[in-house]
Amino acid sequence: MSVKSTAARRTTRGGAKRRGGEPELVQLLTPEGKRVEHSEYSIDLTPEELRGLYRDMVLTRRFDAEAITLQRQGELGLWASLLGQEAAQIGSGRATRPDDYVFPTYREHGVAWTRDVDPLNLLGMFRGVNHGGWDPNENNFHLYTIVIGSQTLHATGYAMGVAKDGADSAVIAYFGDGASSQGDVAEAFTFAAVYNAPVVFFCQNNQWAISEPTAMQSRVPIYQRSAGYGFPGVRVDGNDVLAVLAVTKAALERARTGQGPMLVEAFTYRMGAHTTTDDPTRYRADEEREQWELKDPILRLKTYLEAEGFADEAYYASIEKESDALAKRVRDGVRTMPNPDTMAIFENVYADGHALVDEERAQFAEYLASFADETEEH
Amino acid sequence: MSVKSTAARRTTRGGAKRRGGEPELVQLLTPEGKRVEHSEYSIDLTPEELRGLYRDMVLTRRFDAEAITLQRQGELGLWASLLGQEAAQIGSGRATRPDDYVFPTYREHGVAWTRDVDPLNLLGMFRGVNHGGWDPNENNFHLYTIVIGSQTLHATGYAMGVAKDGADSAVIAYFGDGASSQGDVAEAFTFAAVYNAPVVFFCQNNQWAISEPTAMQSRVPIYQRSAGYGFPGVRVDGNDVLAVLAVTKAALERARTGQGPMLVEAFTYRMGAHTTTDDPTRYRADEEREQWELKDPILRLKTYLEAEGFADEAYYASIEKESDALAKRVRDGVRTMPNPDTMAIFENVYADGHALVDEERAQFAEYLASFADETEEH
Amino acid sequence: MTTMTMAKALNEALRQSLDTDPKVLLMGEDIGKLGGVFRITDGLQKDFGEERVIDTPLAESGIVGTAIGLALRGYRPVVEIQFDGFVFPAYDQIVTQLAKMHARALGKVKMPVVIRIPYAGGIGAVEHHSESPETLFAHIPGLKVVSPSNAQDAYWMLRQSIDCDDPVIFFEPKRRYWDKGEVDTEAIPGPLHKARVTREGTDLTLAAYGPMVKVCLEAAAAAESEGRSLEVVDLRSLSPMDFDTIQASVEKTRRLVVVHEAPVFLGTGAEIAARITERCFYHLEAPVLRVGGFHAPYPPARLEEEYLPGLDRVLDAVDRALAY
Amino acid sequence: MTTMTMAKALNEALRQSLDTDPKVLLMGEDIGKLGGVFRITDGLQKDFGEERVIDTPLAESGIVGTAIGLALRGYRPVVEIQFDGFVFPAYDQIVTQLAKMHARALGKVKMPVVIRIPYAGGIGAVEHHSESPETLFAHIPGLKVVSPSNAQDAYWMLRQSIDCDDPVIFFEPKRRYWDKGEVDTEAIPGPLHKARVTREGTDLTLAAYGPMVKVCLEAAAAAESEGRSLEVVDLRSLSPMDFDTIQASVEKTRRLVVVHEAPVFLGTGAEIAARITERCFYHLEAPVLRVGGFHAPYPPARLEEEYLPGLDRVLDAVDRALAY
């Protein structure tokens, strides 16, 4: 009962306030880089912490740009760029604790960064050498999930397990505006609510699901979806790293303290194409992008840092240097990333073995060997 | 935009008002049979119309009781009783127009009655002679659907078609409290909202999904689910046939006039077992049932009719006679319902034929004929 | 050794697994107070609590999806799907997530999830309650698929499935739930994925699993009275399939009839026929024949006796195979 | 006769169907302005409007479920699933509703729904974008399943599928989208479910469909240089399957190799092997051999060339079959 009433309270009291029909975004830093206060969500960071967020976003964007280049050069088969979503990802990722657990989509490169996942790990699947392959438990960062929405249920189940263990960790499930239409996401909401699971549903509404605008998924703001499932939702300015950090921290804290799930909608924008194979000129106007450029998450923080005198030229130069080093490391790492061994096809299909796999492996090895023989013979 | 604001308005203004935390039910007839008014939903029926509703409910209940008996006697393999839900079904069914289209679950015997579906049609699948088999277009009453929630999408698609045709018909999709957890129902809400489809989602919250109470499906009242999808929801006293009729009529009218979908939650009670194979004593207390008996939908209307002097003994006697006749017709009809021909296995698998079915049909006929030959030979 | 029904043997296996390993959880619709619609979980929530025997919302994708999450957290969920026909909403999670997670992680996570499915027909039920969808799982790399035919196997195969670190689709032949058999809960069981020659014979091999093993044993008994010696192989496991045992039998009998309830077209019999023909090409005196469901939706109850492979249809196939 | 890519042929077929029958609708994710991720619906929304070429929410069960409802209203929806691996959320609606509705209604309603699925591998894609799930549909009574291998068939088979009153799962071999061929949009097409002998030969039959037909034709050409005459049968339809054409070929060549990308275990080759062995038991000089995917998830792109049946693996199987 207490959860229910909290939920109801939160929904009306929280970020859901409307002014002239449009829902209010939780915002702590305006697009012009001005620091503002919010009645419910606040944050107090040291200059060093603020610089840290800036660094995270710059390095993430650089990594992303490098990946796009690598794709153009044929080193990657595909890339899903996070350009424009740095604040949503860095802010939410930095809100997590090491013992929290993250369930990403395929675009959470910034979140991965905050979890200390080696960027090279993320590139394997886009290069085509594996389907992910990192150890999710190393950084409590699950594998990228491509089937839209699936991971929200995994996150909910994981959170149910956390609660069973009596741990005070929380779980965060990322998904997109498009994903909000999938039945799996709705079922995740139901399970999370019914079991009061410590999970935060973090929706990056980047306005587009490939070529479809968010209006094709919902007629009302997505953050309003959760109230009808019995937990609160809030919309945060997804290009404001401070607001995202504050809101996500609060949501995770809520989960941690037994108050159940919460939905955070980070209102942001996919500045680039859906992936490197996509051509957004077919379906959206340049002006839209230009409008959103004015809200750039990195520029905004930089303006604030500069206004406050929290960072100087030397600092920016050092970040630039770090960016170059990261880019080089990524470039070199990708180019020298070994192809998997052919016989890897048969590995890890099962943990406890399977006769048919063994048989096919043996037959295929023999088949491959027959070429070697031929070569030797001739 | 107009739909959105209507939806928002409706959600706060409609039946969703709370008094002391509990959502208010739309009610026009109290459990004690007292006629009350509601600020938003009203109805004005002639004594004849009121008697008609009473007759509908009594006959439906009698049909249901007869089916239970037939199941006990082995004439039916199974029966899903609607006992207790007569008002929800008759009220909503009578709200529909002939050109509207109904998508039932497996328990909508009362709704079928209002659509003039021959009760015997409903019994085929429970006897095991077919899987439904009636022509949905004859009474605009779709086949019973067993896979929970599926039909809500069919209803939504059908409604999209109605809108495309420029018709002013509406569609009504029935589902249960348990079904509200299925992803398909959530997707139906999304599609209905996005395409502004003329469909009413009618949830009979009979408090149980087999052995699971509604709390296992949702922490908040189900009618609140729709607001987050962009259309209004209302909870109606599902044991008050007048309120159900009024609310459903309004919802259908809304759909018809291009205002889009609406969710109606009829708050009612499954008085009997889930089906004839179920044993509710394992999971629910008798007292609960007893409490709900005080809210009996038929008794309630009868009290009102009597208080107003709208019906006399002769009338009740005539209904009783009609009930007996119906029961007899059903009994006789079921007992003489022919078994399907063996070769019906192969019929209607495809509309345009299929070589494998033809081959298997021929082989099986030959196989069956071989026994006939043997019998002849000896 | 105790005599018990298959239902009771499954219940005992779940109880023992819950008792032995605190990470084992049961999840499903109505499995708590009700004990499941078939009572397989009867009494378990009472004894192990709501934290371990978990009634779930009515959403199969949600059940399997959260079971995956629980497995990632170190639990060993045993999921009950209420009936065969209701596994499909969960099919996406099973095929794209559960089956692939171990490979996706290059072995770094395991998916010890058992999905119990009461399946197949013969109980006079309505639509969606009598189906045999095993092909749809056995075809999927990453899943294991088994089906016991008797109480003893039900007990041990379920315990072994729960102990297995891979996802196992556990098909329970619902019409055999009430058949009694001896169950030795102390025995050291054989390997989970090994077939068993249930009856020895010399003239022809009948291969079956789950509900059809009993039919084949009856057919073999009937054939004996006509002087025909049929061997019956209970496959037990459909993925992996123990082709060695079938092959050994066929090399002896030189004839094979496969029996299952699922439609013949792309039923498991197709794979057995293809593979055994390849392995025993010079041994087979007749093509591998198949007896199974027709290419038609499972019919209404009053037709299921005709639809289901029974004694006569099995013996008809035996006759045809022996006529070669 | 015009030369066009398969993608263009499909686009033309959709255009003609939209033009001819006002009840035809297209539904899917990104099929409107974008024209679909493969541009198969390019320009169609512009020409036929948003009421007939419908971008949908991102929910496959919702797409197929509402398509069923539209079909009940008299429409003929043609659904695009974006990639093979994303059909599974819709699987429940396809298997329990779409496939069974006609039978459930004892024929009183029809389900003229086409589900187009770009399938199979070879384009260097990430996970879930290269799968061959045809078994999972062909096994289901009530569905029809077809797959063209070339532009001409793509055009006509799609038009015929849209004209068909049954649900058709239409598998498009995505790596052949950009292959060009002659398309005669005036021709009178043969039956939708008939296989075609694409190359005549005498020593062995190669049976394939969709993306593998080209590989088999190349294998046959390569074998010719070694003095071997291979016949190639393009199956075109997987449900129903035209066994008569395969049988006629095998009665001539006495050897059969089936090739598909899907895993061999319970792949369509299993059914072909089982049935053709039964039909041609005394004609076959060798067991029917199968070349296909392994029992492993579709591998990452850098392994797909090894994983996919190619010329060498086909010829290896041919060698083995001829060695009997």
Ligand SMILES: Cc1ncc(C[n+]2csc(CCOP(=O)(O)OP(=O)(O)O)c2C)c(N)n1
């Ligand atoms: C079940 C499923 N259907 C379709 C796709 C193809 N697809 C990949 S990304 C995408 C759009 C996702 O949009 P959104 O959820 O908003 O996330 P975003 O890409 O914008 O981050 C689609 C349709 C998929 N991956 N999974």
Ligand SMILES: Cc1ncc(C[n+]2csc(CCOP(=O)(O)OP(=O)(O)O)c2C)c(N)n1
């Ligand atoms: C997909 C699916 N899962 C499970 C079932 C088994 N089942 C039949 S009825 C039922 C409960 C339905 O509850 P509710 O939606 O509240 O409807 P009610 O029976 O109360 O009218 C269940 C779980 C089913 N028919 N379909």
Ligand SMILES: [Mg+2]
């Ligand atoms: Mg998006």
Ligand SMILES: [Mg+2]
């Ligand atoms: Mg209910």
